[in-house]
Amino acid sequence: MNPKDFRRVKKLAELDLDYQELKEELTPLSKLAAQIAGTELSEVNFIDNFTQWTVASTLGGFCQKPREEAICNYTIEEEKALMIQLPRDPRFENSTYVVDEGYKLYYGIPLKFDDNIAIGALCVAGKSIEDLDDLQIKHLHLIARQIVKQLELRFELKQAQDAVLKERKLKRQLAHDVRSPLSGISQLVQLTDLEDSPRRELVQVINLIASSAESVLSLTDEILNELLIEDEFNKSKSVFTFESLGTKLRNLYKPQAEAKQIDFEVTYDSLKREFTGKNLLPLIGNLVSNAIKFTHNGGRVSVHLSLTGLKPIDEKINIRVEDTGVGMTSAQIEAISMTDFRDRLQSSDTNGFGMGLLFVRELIEDLGGDLEISSQPNKGTQITIALPLI
Numbered sequence: 518m519n520p521k522d523f524r525r526v527k528k529l530a531e532l533d534l535d536y537q538e539l540k541e542e543l544t545p546l547s548k549l550a551a552q553i554a555g556t557e558l559s560e561v562n563f564i565d566n567f568t569q570w571t572v573a574s575t576l577g578g579f580c581q582k583p584r585e586e587a588i589c590n591y592t593i594e595e596e597k598a599l600m601i602q603l604p605r606d607p608r609f610e611n612s613t614y615v616v617d618e619g620y621k622l623y624y625g626i627p628l629k630f631d632d633n634i635a636i637g638a639l640c641v642a643g644k645s646i647e648d649l650d651d652l653q654i655k656h657l658h659l660i661a662r663q664i665v666k667q668l669e670l671r672f673e674l675k676q677a678q679d680a681v682l683k684e685r686k687l688k689r690q691l692a693h694d695v696r697s698p699l700s701g702i703s704q705l706v707q708l709t710d711l712e713d714s715p716r717r718e719l720v721q722v723i724n725l726i727a728s729s730a731e732s733v734l735s736l737t738d739e740i741l742n743e744l745l746i747e748d749e750f751n752k753s754k755s756v757f758t759f760e761s762l763g764t765k766l767r768n769l770y771k772p773q774a775e776a777k778q779i780d781f782e783v784t785y786d787s788l789k790r791e792f793t794g795k796n797l798l799p800l801i802g803n804l805v806s807n808a809i810k811f812t813h814n815g816g817r818v819s820v821h822l823s824l825t826g827l828k829p830i831d832e833k834i835n836i837r838v839e840d841t842g843v844g845m846t847s848a849q850i851e852a853i854s855m856t857d858f859r860d861r862l863q864s865s866d867t868n869g870f871g872m873g874l875l876f877v878r879e880l881i882e883d884l885g886g887d888l889e890i891s892s893q894p895n896k897g898t899q900i901t902i903a904l905p906l907i
Contacts, residue, residue, distance in 0.1 A: 525593070526566050526876050528634045530799035532672050536563065536572045536579065537768065542667065543573035546660050547639075551575045553656045554624065556643035561664060562589045563628075563637035565799075566876070567806045568773065570637075581772055589638040592625035598654070599625045602647055619644045624654070626661040630669070639664060757792060759785035759822045765798065766820060770805045777814045781805075785822035792834065792906055800880050804838040804900055807874065812842035812897075825903065832906040833886075839899045845892040853878055853890065874900075 543561045551559035561573040569587040571580045584590045588609065592599045601623040603615045614620045622643045627635035639661045649657075757765075763785045774781035801820065808818045818840045826832035853874050874890075877900075881888050885905050892898035 522566055523876055524632075525564070525634050525636055526799075526803070527879065528630065528632070529563065529565055529636050530796055530803075530876070530880055532636070532668060533675060533796055533799065534563065534668070534671075535765075535798065536570045537765070539572045540579055543664060546664055547573040548575055550639060550641055550657055550660050553660070554641040554643065554649060554653055555646055556622070556641040557645075558620070558640075558642040560589075560640050561628075561637070562587065562640065564590060564593055565806065566803065567810050581769075588623055589625055589640055592638040592640065593627050593635040595625075595627055597626070598658070599623070600649070603642075614642070621645070621647050622649075624649055624657065626658060628661060628665050628668075630665060757797065758789060759787075759824075762797065762801075763820075763822060766801060766805065769798075769802065770809065773806065773809045774818060777809065777812070777816075779809060779812055779815070780817040781809070782817075782819040783822075784819070786824055788824055790824060790906075796880060796884060797834075797904075800877060800884075800902070801836055801838070803877050804836075804874075804902075807877075808838055808840035808842060808898070812840045816841040818842075824906070826906075833903045834906055836902040836904070837899065839897065841897040844894045844896050844898055845890070846894055850890050850892060877902075 539561075547559045547561050551557070557575070559575045560571050563570045563572060564584050564587070567584060568581050569584045569589060571578075571582075574580070588599075588601070601609065603609045603612075603620055603623055609615055609623075620642050623640065624642075625638045625640035628637045628639060629635045639657070641657065763783045766783050767781075771781055805818065805820060812818055818838070821835075821837045821839075823835045823837075824832060825835045878888055881902060881904070887903045889901040890898065891900075
């Protein structure tokens with residue numbers, strides 16, 4: 518993964534996209550692009566460090582392929598667009614989609630954000646046409662901009678939801694912190710026989726304290742009840758259980774493993790706890806993609822999800838990814854552990870598997886988690902991550 522790839526993959530993680538959920542939202546735009554271009558095929562593809570994810574296609578379905586096999590892998594390097602007469606291009610003239618399927622034209626537009634990072638492409642491909650006119654190209658670029666805008670709006674919505682969740686958490690904590698001492702004051706007053714006290718003024722003062730305490734307790738109870746109702750009403754689709762997260766990981770990455778006859782297993786604790794899934798999919802997904810990429814055909818990759826911590830304040834999500842792949846040297850592991858990110862990128866020992874893990878390390882640091890790596894060359898790798906329960 519070169520620095521440019523790193524920035525793109527990190528942007529994908531920042532957007533925190535659920536590729537399967539995007540299918541329903543982006544398929545109409547994909548179909549519209551095909552109608553405008555007069556082509557049989559139109560796709561919306563996102564590309565990470567190893568994989569092209571097709572999230573919307575006129576051919577239907579949700580699919581993936583190695584990025585080196587995808588034409589859109591070339592498109593994301595372009596400034597504005599890429600047009601190819603496929604039978605005339607030596608890179609693709611002998612490909613299956615030209616020789617067997619008969620595609621003649623490809624036109625792809627990189628999906629770029631304000632920071633000029635392309636996370637994927639909108640593309641069309643036709644069997645009966647060899648060119649597009651200026652009006653068709655203009656309309657295709659309008660659709661590409663609309664896709665980017667929808668992704669930006671999704672990101673802004675998630676940010677707003679996160680801000681609301683943080684505010685509610687703060688209110689809940691404040692209510693709890695106020696309630697505890699005031700409850701103690703109220704109980705003290707109720708259990709003390711103040712009538713026999715010779716200091717009448719003190720009785721009046723304490724009675725006033727008790728009255729105030731009861732009022733504050735009533736107010737905090739109302740705040741807590743309102744927050745509980747809001748929590749039930751505003752539950753986001755990004756909330757996971759171990760079961761739902763495990764199922765999603767199987768659905769997303771089993772096809773990659775099956776393509777290499779790799780035994781892919783996801784296990785998890787039976788706890789019914791819920792937690793927000795912010796950045797979990799891109800984080801775990803990159804670990805799994807790395808493991809599959811660098812595990813030989815017929816090998817094994819496993820993921821285990823669990824909860825650690827005896828007290829709620831200490832609870833963490835524990836993620837363990839193991840493989841029987843090529844492994845890493847101690848120098849590669851040390852490079853990933855470097856404090857300075859620039860040093861990590863410049864290290865000559867971060868090629869291959871270790872280079873891909875740089876992104877994971879950065880994301881874990883952003884989330885306040887911990888990373889442990891155990892690996893030896895040709896003996897596989899075990900990576901364990903602990904993230905605060907959100």
